Amino acid sequence: MREIRASAITETVARLCQEANYYLPEDVLEALKRARQEEESPRAQQVLDVILQNSQIAREKQIALCQDTGTTVIFLELGQDAHIVGGDLLEALTEGVRRGYKGGFLRNSMVRQPFSRRVNTGDNTPPVVHTEIVPGDRLKITVMPKGGGCENMSRMAILRPGDGKQGVMDFTLRTIEESGGNPCPPLIVGIGIGGSAEYVMYLAKKSLLRKVGEHNPDPEVAELEEELLSRINATGIGPQAWGGRTTALAVNIETFATHITALPVGVNLQCHSARLKTAVL
Amino acid sequence: MNRNKTVITPLSEEALAGLRAGDQVLLTGVIYTARDAAHRRIIEGVDRGEKPPIDLRGQTLYYVGPTPPRPGQVIGSAGPTTAYRMDSFTLRMLSLGVKATIGKGGRGKEVREAMVKHRAVYFGAIGGSGALLSGTIKRAEVVAYEDLGTEAIRRLEVVEFPVIVVNDIYGNDLLEQGKAEWRRDAPFKGAYSELPHNGG
Numbered sequence: 001m002r003e004i005r006a007s008a009i010t011e012t013v014a015r016l017c018q019e020a021n022y023y024l025p026e027d028v029l030e031a032l033k034r035a036r037q038e039e040e041s042p043r044a045q046q047v048l049d050v051i052l053q054n055s056q057i058a059r060e061k062q063i064a065l066c067q068d069t070g071t072t073v074i075f076l077e078l079g080q081d082a083h084i085v086g087g088d089l090l091e092a093l094t095e096g097v098r099r100g101y102k103g104g105f106l107r108n109s110m111v112r113q114p115f116s117r118r119v120n121t122g123d124n125t126p127p128v129v130h131t132e133i134v135p136g137d138r139l140k141i142t143v144m145p146k147g148g149g150c151e152n153m154s155r156m157a158i159l160r161p162g163d164g165k166q167g168v169m170d171f172t173l174r175t176i177e178e179s180g181g182n183p184c185p186p187l188i189v190g191i192g193i194g195g196s197a198e199y200v201m202y203l204a205k206k207s208l209l210r211k212v213g214e215h216n217p218d219p220e221v222a223e224l225e226e227e228l229l230s231r232i233n234a235t236g237i238g239p240q241a242w243g244g245r246t247t248a249l250a251v252n253i254e255t256f257a258t259h260i261t262a263l264p265v266g267v268n269l270q271c272h273s274a275r276l277k278t279a280v281l
Numbered sequence: 282m283n284r285n286k287t288v289i290t291p292l293s294e295e296a297l298a299g300l301r302a303g304d305q306v307l308l309t310g311v312i313y314t315a316r317d318a319a320h321r322r323i324i325e326g327v328d329r330g331e332k333p334p335i336d337l338r339g340q341t342l343y344y345v346g347p348t349p350p351r352p353g354q355v356i357g358s359a360g361p362t363t364a365y366r367m368d369s370f371t372l373r374m375l376s377l378g379v380k381a382t383i384g385k386g387g388r389g390k391e392v393r394e395a396m397v398k399h400r401a402v403y404f405g406a407i408g409g410s411g412a413l414l415s416g417t418i419k420r421a422e423v424v425a426y427e428d429l430g431t432e433a434i435r436r437l438e439v440v441e442f443p444v445i446v447v448n449d450i451y452g453n454d455l456l457e458q459g460k461a462e463w464r465r466d467a468p469f470k471g472a473y474s475e476l477p478h479n480g481g
Contacts, residue, residue, distance in 0.1 A: 235460070
């Protein structure tokens with residue numbers, strides 16, 4: 001049994017919140033640069049240049065890449081042989097978000113009582129936390145500040161088994177078409193297929209943890225990722241939906257077994273400001 | 282395509298008439314921030330017979346909720362938020378005299394038609410470029426609804442704030458034009474219309 005202090009978790013989360021919001025991940029930067037080289041629309045080229053320039057300014061000035069510093073979504077992989085001491089895990093995470101956002105000059109975007117009063121909680125808490133128990137004695141923490149523009153364009157449907165691959169493709173393309181410029185393309189398109197109603201959306205979000213350019217290990221799924229990416233980039237929507245070839249940088253699909261009656265599909269979009277930062281304790 | 286034409290805000294009738302969808306424009310002058318909560322509060326006030334907290338006639342509204350500034354900074358990261366969420370208030374805002382709005386994404390049909398009627402424009406700023414746009418904002422001052430925090434109404438003085446005309450006063454729409462120009466194939470091959478759908 002290995003001990004992990006709650007205070008270390010808090011410090012780590014605070015740091016990850018800030019780093020995620022200032023530094024665009026390398027794989028995303030590389031994908032944007034590649035897209036800039038391949039883009040044919042002059043206007044889209046300019047948009048990609050601005051996005052790259054913005055990431056430099058954010059890095060140099062330690063200013064948020066985007067004013068929407070998001071709902072703080074935290075993914076934990078907790079080793080079954082780790083023991084958290086000196087405090088409550090959820091409170092440690094929450095305090096980390098509180099400190100990270102305040103100290104990092106990040107925006108507080110969370111409101112309580114969503115359907116009525118919508119009063120800002122004032123410290124961007126609470127985070128949304130997903131925990132998986134895994135072998136080992138480590139704690140892997142990933143912070144994903146998820147912006148509203150792209151999150152609001154999420155879609156889920158339970159298709160009929162007979163709708164098959166074509167149904168999954170049509171549902172995804174429809175989601176992208178109807179979203180237009182709202183989710184801030186170029187996008188990373190996260191897709192879950194299978195499981196149950198709530199699990200398919202979790203899979204869609206979890207797929208966004210994958211690096212841009214990394215495919216699902218299952219060749220059939222990887223092929224669908226490729227096919228969908230080329231179809232999405234044929235829509236002409238382009239960066240900011242002002243026209244162009246670069247509507248998405250990647251399509252990431254995660255699958256799970258499902259019930260004989262169902263074909264659940266979830267789409268969770270990530271904007272080009274695909275903020276993500278991981279640490280292992 | 283006009284490139285990087287500088288336009289003074291508030292916009293004159295002549296300036297509005299000279300803008301076409303796709304024009305790249307640098308805005309210099311005064312603009313006001315307002316997003317979801319401020320829109321709701323302005324309209325609820327007007328419904329009770331109150332005056333809006335600022336004179337909206339001729340003004341430009343920027344849909345933004347900035348991050349807090351570091352000490353010595355004018356404003357934090359300050360890029361556009363998604364405009365369609367303001368659509369349900371925009372007809373009223375146009376009636377109150379607003380002549381231009383700045384956001385990201387597209388506008389609904391009703392709003393696009395109302396912009397033609399009211400001779401108003403919608404500018405797109407690049408979503409996710411808040412760190413860069415921050416540098417074009419030279420002064421920022423909360424002028425109403427301070428309790429709304431990031432959603433308060435701020436008066437901004439901007440110098441060469443980069444935008445593109447998405448909707449002009451003639452009914453042109455950059456999003457439609459862009460997609461028509463760059464689309465490579467029909468998007469759907471399957472039974473698209475029969476699929477379940479949970480939003481719009």
